[in-house]
Amino acid sequence: MIHRSGMSTDRRLRRLVVDGTVWHWTVRQRVRPAYEDCRLSLSFFTEGYRAGTGRRLTLVFAPGPRRIVSNTYFEAGTVMRLPDRADLNLHEPGTARRLLDAAAPALDLRPSVRDVEVDGRPCFDEVVAGPEAVA
Secondary structure (H helix, E strand, C coil): CCCCCCCCCCCCCEEEEECCEEEEEEEEEECCCCHHHCEEEEEEEECCCCCCCCCEEEEEECCECCEEECCCCCCCCEEEECCCCEEEECCCHHHHHHHHHHHCHHHHHCCCCCEEEEEHHHHHHHHHHCHHHCC
């Protein structure tokens, strides 16, 4: 049996508290034979989600022009933009927090929707640009 580094923790559910709201978050990778069908997703769940009272926010990252998602070549959980090679690892708590902050307005736009799924690329661009890009 071959053990791949980090495999046992890739599906780990982590905890993040933001302004008094408890979020649980996880990273999932869907690998398909055709690379264009691969996906990385970063999902955040509020405390009551499993009981039917909370919400879920999922950022989905798909490969595309000048966009790479880890498949086997890069570290698991990595998304990258070319040609500048800006990258984020979705398993890092600081990255998850910054992406949650960038995607949170999507929850406000659909307050009655329990499961909100958004394209993660605009959030990626916002996080990589950082606060110095905000005028």
